Amino acid sequence: MNDLPTHTTASKRHVVFIDPLQGRTDRTTIEIEIPGRDRYTGSPVGIKDPIALQYIAAYLEDHGYDTTVILKALMNDQEIIQHIEAVEDHLAGICLSLHSTYIVPGALELARKLKARFPRTPIIVGGYHPTGDPDVVKEDCIDFAIIGEGEASCHEILEAVERGTAVEDSRTIQGLAFSDATGEPVCTPARERLNFASMPWPKREAEILELCRPGPLSYPPVGRVAQVSYSRGCPYGCTFCASVGMWNRKVQYRDAEDMANEMRHLITDYGINNFFFCDLSFNGKRSRLLELCDAVEAVHQELDVDFGSHVMCTSTVIDEIILSRMRAGRFLKIDYGIEDVLEGTIDRIKSFQRIDRIRSTLDATNEHGILIRGLMMIGYPWETEDTVREREELIDQFPVDQLRVCFYTPYKGTPMYETVKDRIIVDMAGFTTDQPAIRCDGIDSPALMDSIPRLLKRLYNSEKYEVHIESKSLAYPDLNNSYWHYFEYLHNKGLMTDKTWKRLSTLTAERHSYIYAGAALPNSELRMMPG
Numbered sequence: 197m198n199d200l201p202t203h204t205t206a207s208k209r210h211v212v213f214i215d216p217l218q219g220r221t222d223r224t225t226i227e228i229e230i231p232g233r234d235r236y237t238g239s240p241v242g243i244k245d246p247i248a249l250q251y252i253a254a255y256l257e258d259h260g261y262d263t264t265v266i267l268k269a270l271m272n273d274q275e276i277i278q279h280i281e282a283v284e285d286h287l288a289g290i291c292l293s294l295h296s297t298y299i300v301p302g303a304l305e306l307a308r309k310l311k312a313r314f315p316r317t318p319i320i321v322g323g324y325h326p327t328g329d330p331d332v333v334k335e336d337c338i339d340f341a342i343i344g345e346g347e348a349s350c351h352e353i354l355e356a357v358e359r360g361t362a363v364e365d366s367r368t369i370q371g372l373a374f375s376d377a378t379g380e381p382v383c384t385p386a387r388e389r390l391n392f393a394s395m396p397w398p399k400r401e402a403e404i405l406e407l408c409r410p411g412p413l414s415y416p417p418v419g420r421v422a423q424v425s426y427s428r429g430c431p432y433g434c435t436f437c438a439s440v441g442m443w444n445r446k447v448q449y450r451d452a453e454d455m456a457n458e459m460r461h462l463i464t465d466y467g468i469n470n471f472f473f474c475d476l477s478f479n480g481k482r483s484r485l486l487e488l489c490d491a492v493e494a495v496h497q498e499l500d501v502d503f504g505s506h507v508m509c510t511s512t513v514i515d516e517i518i519l520s521r522m523r524a525g526r527f528l529k530i531d532y533g534i535e536d537v538l539e540g541t542i543d544r545i546k547s548f549q550r551i552d553r554i555r556s557t558l559d560a561t562n563e564h565g566i567l568i569r570g571l572m573m574i575g576y577p578w579e580t581e582d583t584v585r586e587r588e589e590l591i592d593q594f595p596v597d598q599l600r601v602c603f604y605t606p607y608k609g610t611p612m613y614e615t616v617k618d619r620i621i622v623d624m625a626g627f628t629t630d631q632p633a634i635r636c637d638g639i640d641s642p643a644l645m646d647s648i649p650r651l652l653k654r655l656y657n658s659e660k661y662e663v664h665i666e667s668k669s670l671a672y673p674d675l676n677n678s679y680w681h682y683f684e685y686l687h688n689k690g691l692m693t694d695k696t697w698k699r700l701s702t703l704t705a706e707r708h709s710y711i712y713a714g715a716a717l718p719n720s721e722l723r724m725m726p727g
């Protein structure tokens with residue numbers, strides 16, 4: 197732990213937050229840059245505003261601090277240093293988000309430069325990586341790591357630094373890690389979960405939000421997206437997931453009216469028309485979900501703005517009432533953690549889920565006119581050429597609109613990590629989920645990499661996919677514009693053939709033009725309407 201000053205100046209102390217995520221920007225949008233992502237896997241493209249940092253910034257401002265939130269994607273290291281120099285007189289701390297393991301090497305490079313320039317300022321990190329692997333505090337440039345929920349622990353260590361008692365107090369602050377005099381990491385006991393409902397709204401930055409664009413398949417397809425959170429935590433304990441270590445399976449909700457009020461504020465004050473809910477299981481609690489649907493439906497009726505929300509749901513707790521209320525509440529895109537279409541895999545990693553239940557949930561969601569993204573992983577330890585082939589033969593039987601396929605990646609702190617750590621074949625920068633991270637039983641990495649575009653093409657150019665889009669875009673004409681944009685994207689990425697693209701793009705453009713012109717669909721189309 198470095199020698200840190202106490203503060204005497206009267207003016208507010210200032211904390212600078214940095215999201216070290218790399219991205220490229222043309223000043224109208226920011227695209228995430230992920231090393232090794234040389235094939236499109238359906239993974240996130242557009243940046244989302246750094247909600248984790250914005251929550252902590254708001255919490256500290258509630259406790260008398262000034263704060264700034266910086267995106268590395270918008271500034272080079274020198275510009276970041278100049279930005280911090282502007283507040284150097286009241287600088288209380290520099291906080292770096294290590295939300296993903298693959299960004300750690302780049303983030304440490306920046307932290308070393310910051311520590312060299314501001315040697316007496318505490319550098320604090322937090323997020324999923326240090327929560328699963330606190331060894332990052334062994335780095336000389338890192339003074340403290342916050343383990344788990346960040347708001348209170350971050351505030352308390354800043355206050356201790358302020359008082360000049362960081363060395364002694366750090367051992368009593370919960371949810372903290374630091375290196376002791378021998379350089380060994382010390383982790384204090386985990387902190388009780390904070391009262392999420394009492395948290396101030398995340399601190400929003402207009403300069404960041406105006407660069408956050410909705411993903412390739414969104415409703416509405418163009419506009420601005422903001423990350424929001426109605427709950428924290430997940431009741432499930434999937435063996436591959438890092439959330440258990442972060443939220444210990446306890447789920448906390450905020451008040452539905454409060455959530456709807458924040459959405460109204462983002463629509464009216466920041467021009468947001470797309471919401472990305474980072475809730476790990478949006479349908480974790482049925483009553484809470486229905487409350488929010490009603491509250492957001494009321495906002496939609498009140499405001500003359502067409503907006504939509506994208507959420508992540510578990511496929512096992514979905515029913516007709518939930519889906520119809522979600523449609524009414526403009527929750528028009530659902531990510532389902534399908535994980536795989538092979539029963540053998542599901543048994544091993546998510547045993548509470550069944551393949552037939554996934555299918556019926558997908559069918560019901562389609563019948564209610566909600567866009568679907570299927571989230572899948574391949575590259576499990578037991579993966580072979582046969583399982584890859586079997587998956588390709590089955591994929592078009594799963595009526596999703598969009599498929600994201602990533603590589604199973606064993607994160608430290610996840611239940612599965614201990615069983616597979618000896619198979620790891622990449623360094624930290626390779627923990628992106630966009631490249632194979634482990635040795636599999638019966639297939640090598642190049643073959644595994646090739647299998648993803650093959651799988652995506654197999655789905656998007658299948659007859660079943662065409663029939664699926666034809667019936668869904670007919671039943672729900674307001675989805676056509678989103679589909680049209682997505683098919684442009686897939687065609688540009690070489691994942692949809694000219695023939696399929698021409699067919700589906702023409703169809704969705706026509707159908708969109710009808711409703712756009714406020715005209716009813718022609719009889720020829722209506723005759724094809726189900727029911």
Ligand code: B12
Nearest residue numbers: 239248291292293296297321322323342345346438474628
């Ligand atoms: C929402 C989400 C996204 C969103 C938005 C991410 C963002 N930047 O905000 C999108 C879709 C863009 C995304 C993308 C990716 N994600 Co993601 N994502 C999530 C998800 C589902 C929820 C995160 C969450 O809980 N947010 C809510 C906020 C409030 O919680 P929080 O981030 O944990 O923050 C709290 C604490 O961690 C702490 N904290 C966090 N940061 C900091 C910083 C400091 C200084 C301090 C003191 C405290 C602190 O305090 C916060 C408030 O209490 C998680 C979890 C999951 N199970 O899947 C994965 C997860 C974080 N993502 C992951 C990955 C790998 C990625 C991608 C690399 C995937 C890819 N190849 O594209 C990209 C990376 C790009 C990026 N991050 O933008 C991994 C990271 C694991 C790891 N150790 O690396 C996770 C854990 C999923 C998994 N596979 O297990 N992701």
